[in-house]
Amino acid sequence: MKASADLLVVGGGTAGLVSARTAAGLGARVLLVERGRTGGDCLWTGCVPSKSLLAAAAAAAGARDATRLGVHAERVRIDFPAVMDHVHSAIDHIEPTDSPASLRRAGVRVETGEFCFTGTASGTVAGRPIRFDQAIIATGSAPLVPKLPGLSGLDYLTSDTLWDLRALPPRMAVLGGGNIGCELGQAFARLGSQVTIIEATGRLLPREDPAASALVEDALARDGARVLTGTGVTGVIPTDAAGSAGGRLVLQDGTTVGFSHLLVAVGRSPRSAHLGLDAAGVECDQRGHVRVDAQLRTTTARIWAAGDITGHPQFTHLAGAHASLAASNAVLGLRRRIDPTVPRVTFTQPEVAAVGVSTAGPPDGVRLRSWSLTEVDRAVTDATTAGFTTIATDAKGRVLGATVVGPRAGEALAELTLAVRHRMRIRDLAGTTHPYPTYADAGWNAAIADVRASLTRPPLSTIVRTASTARRHWVHARARLSSPLGGLNGLPPRKR
Incomplete structure (x- = not known):
C-alpha cells in the first residue's frame, strides 16, 4: 500500500x-x-x-x-x-x-x-x-492522579476538569505545591476561596531557589491561603456518597484537612x-x-x-x-540537536523564573551575584519590592544561570536566557544600555555590581590601579606643561 x-x-x-x-x-x-x-x-x-x-x-x-x-x-x-x-x-x-x-x-x-x-x-x-x-x-x-485510598470515590478536580466550574469553591484543598498547585491555589484564594495547599516536600516549588519559594509562600499567606509543607497525604475521606466533591484529607501525622473541592496537582x-x-x-x-x-x-x-x-x-x-x-x-534529514537551555516560569505573584545552573547551592567555581527589588526604582514606585535577581557565572564571568523573582519575571528572564545560551559574559550585560525604569534593572544592576567587584580582585585590581596612577601622573604633567607661568625643567609655556 x-x-x-x-x-x-x-x-x-x-x-x-x-x-x-x-x-x-x-x-x-x-x-x-x-x-x-x-x-x-x-x-x-x-x-x-x-x-x-x-x-x-x-x-x-x-x-x-x-x-x-x-x-x-x-x-x-x-x-x-x-x-x-x-x-x-x-x-x-x-x-x-x-x-x-x-x-x-x-x-x-x-x-x-x-x-x-x-x-x-x-x-x-x-x-x-x-x-x-x-x-x-x-x-x-x-x-497524574496518585493512588490514594478513598480518592476514587471522590469527584476531585484536576487541571483538565477545573474549567467546568460555575460556582466558586468555598473551601479548596490543593494536593501539590508545584507550579500548577501554587498558581491555581493563589488564584482561587484571591477570588475568595479558603485554600489549603499541601506539599509533601519541605517547601513549595521545590525545584526553585529556596529564597524564591519563601517569597511565594509569603505571598500566598497574604492572599489568605494556608500552606502545609513537609507532610504527605495518606488517604481521602469523602463526606458523602461516591461522586461527592467534599471530604477530608488525612495527613501523615493523623490530622485532617476539610474541603468542599479537592484539586489534584501532583504532576503529569x-x-x-x-x-x-x-x-x-x-x-x-x-x-x-x-x-x-x-x-x-x-x-x-x-x-x-x-x-x-x-x-x-x-x-x-x-x-x-x-x-x-x-x-x-x-x-x-538534518542532525540538529536539542538546545539544553530551557527557561521556566511559575506565574504566581511574584513570578518565579529561572534558567540554567541553579542559584540554590551551585557547583564549585560558580559565583552568584544578586540584586534586590528594594533597590530597583520601578519596584519602589509600584510598591512591589518583594523579589530579586540572582545571576550565576563561572570564573571567566560567563553567565551560566539565573533566577528572577518579581513582577514580569518571565520577561526579564528572556535576555538572561539568551546570555546563558550564547555563553555571554556578565560584562556584556553590564555594558548594554537598558531602558529605565524597568524591573529588568535588577539583572542589569547585578551585572554592573559584579563587574565593579571584579575590578577589586587581583590581578585586574593591580592593572586598574597601575593604569589609574599612570593616568593621574600624565594629567598632572600635562597641566604643568600647559601652565602660563612656565613648564617643567625650564621649558617655555605652551602657546595658546
Whole structure:
C-alpha cells in the first residue's frame, strides 16, 4: 500500500501543531491524527485558561491592595461565572489559530480518531489502515492522579476538569505545591476561596531557589491561603456518597484537612498507552515516556517524538521548539540537536523564573551575584519590592544561570536566557544600555555590581590601579606643561 503521508503526526497539541506546520512548510505531505480536538492542553486546559484565571485573580488582589498606593476601592465583589466566561472567551478567541481549518490552510491533512501503530511504518486510525514514511509522536501528557485510598470515590478536580466550574469553591484543598498547585491555589484564594495547599516536600516549588519559594509562600499567606509543607497525604475521606466533591484529607501525622473541592496537582503522566508502541519498536522508560536521543529520534529510526511524551521538561515553549527540530530533522534529514537551555516560569505573584545552573547551592567555581527589588526604582514606585535577581557565572564571568523573582519575571528572564545560551559574559550585560525604569534593572544592576567587584580582585585590581596612577601622573604633567607661568625643567609655556 502506498504511504498515506511523508510524515504522520500523532497528536494535535502544541508539539503536533508545530511539527505538522513545519513539515508542510518544508514541502512534505503531512497527515495529523488527533483523537479529540486540536489545540491540546495549552489551549483547552493549560496556559490559556490558567493565565486568564490568574488575570482575574490579579485584578481582584490589585483592587484590594491599592491602599498601599493611597487608592481606596470599595469592597471587591467576585462574579465567578463572569470570571469563567472570561476564561472561555480567551479560549474561543485563540481556538481558530489551532483549528483543523487553520491546519488545512497550511497544507496539513487532518483526521480524527484513535491512532495505533501496527508496525514501524503502519498504523490504524479508528480501525482504518494507513502507511507513512516517517512519524512524530506528540500525544502529550495528562494530570497524574496518585493512588490514594478513598480518592476514587471522590469527584476531585484536576487541571483538565477545573474549567467546568460555575460556582466558586468555598473551601479548596490543593494536593501539590508545584507550579500548577501554587498558581491555581493563589488564584482561587484571591477570588475568595479558603485554600489549603499541601506539599509533601519541605517547601513549595521545590525545584526553585529556596529564597524564591519563601517569597511565594509569603505571598500566598497574604492572599489568605494556608500552606502545609513537609507532610504527605495518606488517604481521602469523602463526606458523602461516591461522586461527592467534599471530604477530608488525612495527613501523615493523623490530622485532617476539610474541603468542599479537592484539586489534584501532583504532576503529569505521558499519554503513551494504547498507541501500540511495541509494534513499532518504540521503547519507553518506566514512567511511560518515549525514549529519544538528542535529535529527538526514538528507538525506531523513522519515528520521532516531541513534547511532554518525551519526558523533557513539560513546557509549551519547549514542546514547540522541539517539534520544529524533530520535523526538520525528519523531513530534511538534518542532525540538529536539542538546545539544553530551557527557561521556566511559575506565574504566581511574584513570578518565579529561572534558567540554567541553579542559584540554590551551585557547583564549585560558580559565583552568584544578586540584586534586590528594594533597590530597583520601578519596584519602589509600584510598591512591589518583594523579589530579586540572582545571576550565576563561572570564573571567566560567563553567565551560566539565573533566577528572577518579581513582577514580569518571565520577561526579564528572556535576555538572561539568551546570555546563558550564547555563553555571554556578565560584562556584556553590564555594558548594554537598558531602558529605565524597568524591573529588568535588577539583572542589569547585578551585572554592573559584579563587574565593579571584579575590578577589586587581583590581578585586574593591580592593572586598574597601575593604569589609574599612570593616568593621574600624565594629567598632572600635562597641566604643568600647559601652565602660563612656565613648564617643567625650564621649558617655555605652551602657546595658546
